[in-house]
Amino acid sequence: MDVVLLSRLQFAAxxxxxxxxxxxxxxxxxxxxxxxxRYAKTGDETWLRMTRFFGKLFLINVALGVVTGITxxxxxxxxxxxxxxxxxxxxxxxxxxxATAAFFLESTFIGIWIFGWKKLSARAHANVMWLVALAGxxxxxxxxxxxxxxxxxxxxxxxxxxxxxxxFMAVATQKYALLEISHTLSAAYLYSAFVVMGISAYxxxxxxxxxxxxxAFRLALIFGVISAAVVAISGDMHGVNVTHTxxxxxxAMESHWETTTRAPSFILAIPDEKNERNLIEFGRIPxxxxxxGKHDFNAEIIGLNDIPKDERPPVLITSLAFRAMVGSxxxxxxxxxxxxxxxxKLLESPKLLTAxxxxxxxxxxxxxxxxxLTEVGRQPWIVYGLMKTSQAASPIASVQVLGSLIGxxxxxxxxxxxxxxxxxxxxxxxxxPAREASV
Amino acid sequence: MVLQSTWFFLWGLLWxxxxxxxxxxxGVGTLYPFLGKNDTDKRTMIAAIGPLWDGNEVxxxxxxxxxxxxxxxxxxVMFSSLYTPLMLILFAxxxxxxxxxxxxxxxxxxWTRVWxxxxxxxxxxxxxxxxxxxxxxxxxxxxxxxxxxxxxxLTLLNPYGLAGGVLFxxxxxxxxxxxxxxxxxxxxxxxxxxxxxxxxxVLVVAAVTFLGASWFATDLYNNYLAQPALFLVIVFxxxxxxxxxxxxxxxxxxxxxxxxxxxxxxxxxxxxxGLFPNLFPSSLDAAFSLSAFTDSSSPLTLKIxxxxxxxxxxxxIGYQVWAYSVFSHKVTEEDFYAH
Numbered sequence: 001m002d003v004v005l006l007s008r009l010q011f012a013a014x015x016x017x018x019x020x021x022x023x024x025x026x027x028x029x030x031x032x033x034x035x036x037x038r039y040a041k042t043g044d045e046t047w048l049r050m051t052r053f054f055g056k057l058f059l060i061n062v063a064l065g066v067v068t069g070i071t072x073x074x075x076x077x078x079x080x081x082x083x084x085x086x087x088x089x090x091x092x093x094x095x096x097x098x099a100t101a102a103f104f105l106e107s108t109f110i111g112i113w114i115f116g117w118k119k120l121s122a123r124a125h126a127n128v129m130w131l132v133a134l135a136g137x138x139x140x141x142x143x144x145x146x147x148x149x150x151x152x153x154x155x156x157x158x159x160x161x162x163x164x165x166x167x168f169m170a171v172a173t174q175k176y177a178l179l180e181i182s183h184t185l186s187a188a189y190l191y192s193a194f195v196v197m198g199i200s201a202y203x204x205x206x207x208x209x210x211x212x213x214x215x216a217f218r219l220a221l222i223f224g225v226i227s228a229a230v231v232a233i234s235g236d237m238h239g240v241n242v243t244h245t246x247x248x249x250x251x252a253m254e255s256h257w258e259t260t261t262r263a264p265s266f267i268l269a270i271p272d273e274k275n276e277r278n279l280i281e282f283g284r285i286p287x288x289x290x291x292x293g294k295h296d297f298n299a300e301i302i303g304l305n306d307i308p309k310d311e312r313p314p315v316l317i318t319s320l321a322f323r324a325m326v327g328s329x330x331x332x333x334x335x336x337x338x339x340x341x342x343x344x345k346l347l348e349s350p351k352l353l354t355a356x357x358x359x360x361x362x363x364x365x366x367x368x369x370x371x372x373l374t375e376v377g378r379q380p381w382i383v384y385g386l387m388k389t390s391q392a393a394s395p396i397a398s399v400q401v402l403g404s405l406i407g408x409x410x411x412x413x414x415x416x417x418x419x420x421x422x423x424x425x426x427x428x429x430x431x432x433p434a435r436e437a438s439v
Numbered sequence: 440m441v442l443q444s445t446w447f448f449l450w451g452l453l454w455x456x457x458x459x460x461x462x463x464x465x466g467v468g469t470l471y472p473f474l475g476k477n478d479t480d481k482r483t484m485i486a487a488i489g490p491l492w493d494g495n496e497v498x499x500x501x502x503x504x505x506x507x508x509x510x511x512x513x514x515x516v517m518f519s520s521l522y523t524p525l526m527l528i529l530f531a532x533x534x535x536x537x538x539x540x541x542x543x544x545x546x547x548x549x550w551t552r553v554w555x556x557x558x559x560x561x562x563x564x565x566x567x568x569x570x571x572x573x574x575x576x577x578x579x580x581x582x583x584x585x586x587x588x589x590x591x592x593l594t595l596l597n598p599y600g601l602a603g604g605v606l607f608x609x610x611x612x613x614x615x616x617x618x619x620x621x622x623x624x625x626x627x628x629x630x631x632x633x634x635x636x637x638x639x640x641v642l643v644v645a646a647v648t649f650l651g652a653s654w655f656a657t658d659l660y661n662n663y664l665a666q667p668a669l670f671l672v673i674v675f676x677x678x679x680x681x682x683x684x685x686x687x688x689x690x691x692x693x694x695x696x697x698x699x700x701x702x703x704x705x706x707x708x709x710x711x712x713g714l715f716p717n718l719f720p721s722s723l724d725a726a727f728s729l730s731a732f733t734d735s736s737s738p739l740t741l742k743i744x745x746x747x748x749x750x751x752x753x754x755x756i757g758y759q760v761w762a763y764s765v766f767s768h769k770v771t772e773e774d775f776y777a778h
Contacts, residue, residue, distance in 0.1 A: 021532025063540035066493065067533040070500055077507065078525055081586065084518075088511020089736045093744055098502035099497060100751040108494030108755075108762055115490035118773055119765050162511070164737040393520035395587040404526040411530055413539055422544050 004393045006401040007079040010408055012375075014071050016368055017412045021065035021419070023367055026056040026140060027192025027227075029133035031220060036126035043122075045434060053431035054196060054216070055113075055129075057423055064109060068412070073099075079401065083382055083392035089164045090156055090171060091146055098142035106135035106402035140188070141181050148177035150383050151374070152245045163386065176245060179238040180374075186230035187370065191363035191435040193224030197339065198360035199427045201353040204346055205252050214346060215291065221339055228336045231329065236292075243293035243301070246384060248311060249377035251304045252318040254289050268323065271315040276305055304396065313379045321376065324369035328362050335359055343398055383414045440732065442741050446509045447731035449748060450718065451711030453505055453560070457498035458569070458707055459700045460759075463573050464492040466615015468535060468562020469608065472555065473636065474619070479772075481555065486774045487622040492539070494759055496532065500656060502684045506718075508744050512586070512734040513718045520580050520588040524572055524595060526573025528565045543775075554777075566611045567604040569579075571595055574603020574649075577657045577710050579722030589723065599656040609642040609705065613683070614699045617715075620692040622770050635695075639684050646680065658720075659713025672712050676705025690741040693767075 032055050039047035063375035073095055076084045086094065109131045116125060155170030156163045165171070201210055243250045250256075255271040255278055256263055267283025287297035294301070306311055335355060342349040382389040467488050475481035489526040518525060538557035545551075578599055616635040618630055650673070651654040653659050663669045679701035686695035714720065718734070721727035735741060 025702035059540060060544075065539045070496075070532060073500060073503055073507075073520060074525060074529060076524050076640070077503070077514045079519070081515035081519035084507060085512045085515040088507050088514060089740045090503065092507030092509075092511050092514065092736070093740050093747075096501065096508035096744060097747055098749060100755065103500060104494065104497045104751075104755045106760075107497045108759055110767065111493050112762055115486070115766060115774060159737070165740045165743070168739075168743055186553040294594050382692040392516075393521070395585070396519050396522055400522050400526075400592075403523070406531055407526065411533060415533070418541065419537075422541065422628040426544075 001398065001402070003079075003396060003398045004370065004390055006398055006405055007075075007393050008389065010079065010405045011072075011075055013405070013408055013412065014068065014075065015375075016371065017416065018065065018068040019060045019368060019371055020364065020416070022069070022140075023184075023188030023191045023363075024120060024195060025058060025061045025065050026133075026136050027189040027223070028054060028061065028195070029129060029136050030189065031192060031196055031223060032058050033126060033129040033133045034219060035216075036122075036221075038130055040122040040126045046215065048432065049209075049431040050212050053212075056426055057195075057199075059110075059114065060419060060423050060426070064415060065288055067106065071408075078404075079394055079396075080382070080392050080394075081394035086162045086387055086392075087383060089162060090149060093165070094142055094146035094149070098139055098146075099248055102135050102139035102142060104135075106132055106139060109135065137185060140185060144181045144184055145172055145177045147374070148174060148180045151180070151378055152176040153383050153386050163383075175241060179234055179241055182230060183234040183238050184367075186227045186368075187329075187363070187367050189227040190224055190231055190336075191288070191367060191398065193220045193227060193336075194332065194356075194363045195360060196220035197224065198357050199333065201346075201356040202427070203430055205350060205353045205357070207347075210347065212431060217339075217346060221336070221343055224336050225340055226334045227388060234332060235329070239292050240295060246378070247302045248304070248307045248313060249318065251307065252313045252315045252377055253303060253373065254318045255304075255315050255323040256289060256301060257303045257305050259300065259303040261290065261300045261308045262287045262298050263293070265287055265289045265292065271319060273315050275302050298302060306390075311380065315376050318373060318377045321369045321373040325366055325373055328369070329365040332362055332366065335362075442738060442745070443731045443735045445745065446735060446741055447718065448711070449745075450505060450509065450731075451708060453498060453502040454711075455704045455707035457495075457502050459605075459614075459703050460495035460498055460701055461492065462566075462611040463614045463618040463696075463699075464488045464495055465562045466611040466613065467619060468558050468615070469563070469566060469612050470615055470619070470631075470634065472559050474627065474630055475555075476627075476630075478551075482543070482775045483623055483627060483770045484619065485542070485558075486770045487619055488532060489539060493536070493761060494510065494762065496536070499532075505744070505748070509736050509741060510718055510729070510731065510734055511736060513729045516582060516586040516729060517576075517719050519586070520582050520590075521572055521575075522588075523592055523594075524568045530566075531561045531564035533561075533631060535565075542744040563608065566608045570604035570607025571600045573710060574600045574605075577603070577653065577659055577713065579657075579720040579728070581722050582727065583721070583723055584727045599652055602645070602649050602652055606642075606645045606706075609638060609645050610699075610703055613638045613642055614696070614703060617683070617687075617692060617696040617699050621696055621767060624769050628636050628712070632690075635687055639687065650709075653713075657713070659710065662713050662715055669712055672705060674707050676702060676709055679705055 032051055035047050035054065036051040039051055109128050113125065113128045113132060116128065120128065149171055152174065153163070154174045155165065155167035157166045197217050197220045200213040203213045204217065246412065254265055255269045257278070264284050264286045265288035266281050268280065269278045270280040272279045289301055290299040291297045293299065304315065311342055338352055339356065342352050346353065378384055380388050380390065382392045448757055453738035467484055471481065471484055506517070534557040538554035538561060542551060580588070581594060582588045613635060615632050616638060619631045620635065623631060668692050679698050682698035683695050683702060686698055716731045717728045718731060719729040
C-alpha cells in the first residue's frame with residue numbers, strides 16, 4: 001500500500017476515534033456546568049451529586065478526547081507535509097489560534113475543576129466549568145473554520161507557489177464555516193443530551209435515584225430539543241449551500257448520475273460506479289433532491305456524469321454515510337419529540353425510557369456518518385478544487401506509516417475498550433449515596 | 440526581516456516555555472517508580488502535577504501550531520523527517536494523559552500497575568526523544584532540497600543526539616524533583632531532596648559534555664564567535680545552574696525551582712541563538728537549510744498571528760500563574776485524585 005492510502009486510513013482512524021469522545025465533552029460540559037450552577041444557587045445536594053456523577057463521565061471522555069487531539073494536529077506535518085507546506089499560511093494559523101485562544105483555556109481550567117473542589121467556592125467552581133464549556137466550543141469553532149476552508153477555500157491568493165492569506169475575515173466568517181459550526185456543534189450537544197437522557201432513563205426504569213435522574217432527564221431534554229431544532233434547520237441550509245459549493249458531493253450523497261430537473265431522491269440506492277448508474281433504486285421520491293438541494297421541486301441538479309471522472313468522490317461510501325446520518329438523525333428527532341410529550345410522566349412511560357436507553361449509540365452513529373460524509377464527499381480533493389489528496393502526502397517511506405498505523409489501531413483499541421468499559425461501569429453504578437457527597 | 444526575526448525568537452520562546460512547564464511533569468513521571476514507594480507516595484506525586492500537566496502540554500500544541508502557522512515549510516519538513524520519533528512521542532503522551540485519569544478508577548493491583556508503568560514510559564520517552572530530536576536539529580538533519588529525508592531510523596541515534604537525550608532527561612528529572620520538594624513533605628520529600636542532590640552534579644557533567652561536544656558536532660558557535668556578546672546566554676545558563684545547587688543547600692525550594700526554570704530557558708536559547716536564522720538546518724547542504732527569512736509565512740499571516748500571540752499568550756500566562764498559585768501548597772490526602 002502507498003503512503004497516501006496508509007496516511008488516509010491513519011487520519012480517518014485517528015479522527016473517528018477522536019470524534020467518539022470530543023462531541024460528548026462539548027455538550028456534557030455545558031450540562032455539567034448547568035447542574036453545578038443550580039447547586040451553587042440552591043445548595044440542594046441532589047444537584048451536587050448529579051454534577052459529580054456526570055462530571056466523572058465527562059472527565060473520562062476528556063482524557064480520551066484531549067490526548068487523541070494532539071495526534072491530529074501533528075499528523076498534518078508528519079503525514080501531509082506537501083499539504084502543510086501549500087496551505088500552512090492559512091490553515092496553520094487557524095490551528096495555532098485554536099491552541100492559543102481556546103485549548104489553553106479548556107485544559108488549564110479542567111485541571112482546576114478536577115482538583116479544585118476544596119480550593120474554590122461552589123460558585124467559582126461552577127464558573128470554572130462554564131469556562132471549560134465555553135473554551136471547548138470555541139475550540140471546535142476554529143477547527144471547523146479550518147475544515148470549512150478545506151471544503152470551500154476563500155480569502156486566499158496563489159502566490160510563491162502556495163496558497164497565501166488575502167482576507168482573514170473572509171476565511172473566518174464564510175457561510176460554509178458558519179453552517180458547519182452550527183450543524184456540528186448542535187449535533188454534538190444533541191449527542192450529549194441523548195447520553196444524559198439515556199443514562200437517566202436506565203436508572204428511572206430501575207426506580208433508582210428517581211428525583212436526581214428525573215431532573216437530569218428534563219434538563220438534558222430541554223437542551224436536546226433546542227439542539228435538535230438547530231441540527232435540522234442548519235442541516236437543511238447546509239444541504240442547499242453544498243449544492244452550490246460542492247456539486248460533486250451533493251450528487252454523490254444521493255448517487256445522482258444524470259443532470260435533470262425535478263431530480264428524485266431514493267430511500268435506498270446502491271451505485272454501480274463503473275457503469276455510472278445505480279444497481280438498486282428503491283423508494284423513489286420525485287423532485288425531493290431538487291427540493292433538498294435548491295428548495296424548489298423543479299430545480300436542475302447536476303449529475304455525476306457531468307462531473308469529470310477524476311473529480312468524483314467515492315459514491316457508495318458518501319451515499320451510505322448520508323443515509324445513515326439522515327436516518328438516525330430523524331429517529332433521534334422523533335425520540336426527542338416523544339420524550340418532550342411525556343416529560344411530566346416519565347416513570348409511567350417505560351416504553352419511552354427503554355427506547356431512550358437503547359438510543360444511546362444512535363448519536364454516535366449519526367455524527368460519525370456525518371463526518372465520513374463531509375470528508376469522503378470532498379474527495380478526491382484535500383482542498384476542494386485547489387489541491388488533490390494524492391498530491392498532499394509526505395515524501396516518506398510507507399513502512400513508517402504502516403508501523404504508526406498499526407500502533408494507532410492497537411493503542412486506540414485498548415484505550416477505547418478501557419474507556420467505554422469505565423464509562424459504562426460508572427453509568428450503571430450511579431451517583432454516590434447522598435451523605436457521602438457532602439464534601 | 441524584523442517580523443521574521445521576531446517570529447523566530449517567539450518560536451524559540453514557545454519551545455522554552457513548553458520545556459519549562461511540561462518538563463517538570465516529565466521529571467515527576469520519570470521519578471515516579473523510583474520515589475513512589477507506596478500508594479500514598481504515588482498518589483501524592485500524581486496530585487503534585489495533576490492539576491497542571493494538561494495545561495502545560497498545550498504549550499507543545501502551541502509550539503507545533505505556531506511552527507505550522509509562521510513557518511509552514513519548516514513544520515512540513517521537520518515533522519515528516521522526524522516521523523518515527525514524533526509518533527513515539529505522541530503515543531507516549533497519549534498513554535501518559537489517560538493514565539492519570541484511569542489509574543484510580545478501579546481498585547485492582549494489576550490495573551494500577553499497568554497505568555503506573557504508563558506514567559513512567561509516557562514521561563521518560565518524550566523527555567529523551569525531545570532531547571535526541573533537538574540535538575539532531577542542532578547538528579543538521581539529512582534532508583535534500585525537495586524536503587525529502589535521506590537518513591534512516593538510526594541516523595538520529597548518533598552519540599551527539601543521545602547526549603542531547605540524556606541532557607534533557609537529567610534537566611527535566613531535576614526540575615521535577617525540585618517541584619516535588621515544593622509540594623511534598625516528610626519522608627517522600629527527604630528522599631526527593633537526596634535524589635536532587637545526586638542529580639545535580641550528574642547534570643553538570645552532562646551539560647559541560649554537551650557544550651563541548653557541540654563545538655565539534657555542530658555549527659552553533661558560529662553565531663557566538665561572530666557576536667561574542669551572545670556568550671552571555673551561556674553565562675546566564677551556567678549561573679542559573681549553579682544557583683540551583685545553592686538554593687538546594689538552603690532548602691529554598693521555590694527559588695531552586697525558579698533557577699531550574701531559568702536553566703532550561705537558557706539551555707533552549709543556547710541552541711536557538713546558535714541556530715539563527717535557521718530553524719531546521721540540512722546536514723547535506725547548507726543551501727537546503729530552512730530559515731526564518733526564506734521559509735516564513737506571508738507578512739499578512741505573520742502580522743495577524745503576532746497580534747493573536749501578543750493578546751493571548753500573556754493572558755494564558757496570567758491564568759496559568761494563578762493556577763500554579765492555587766496548587767503550590769503541600770499535597771495532603773485531601774488533594775488526591777478522587778470523585
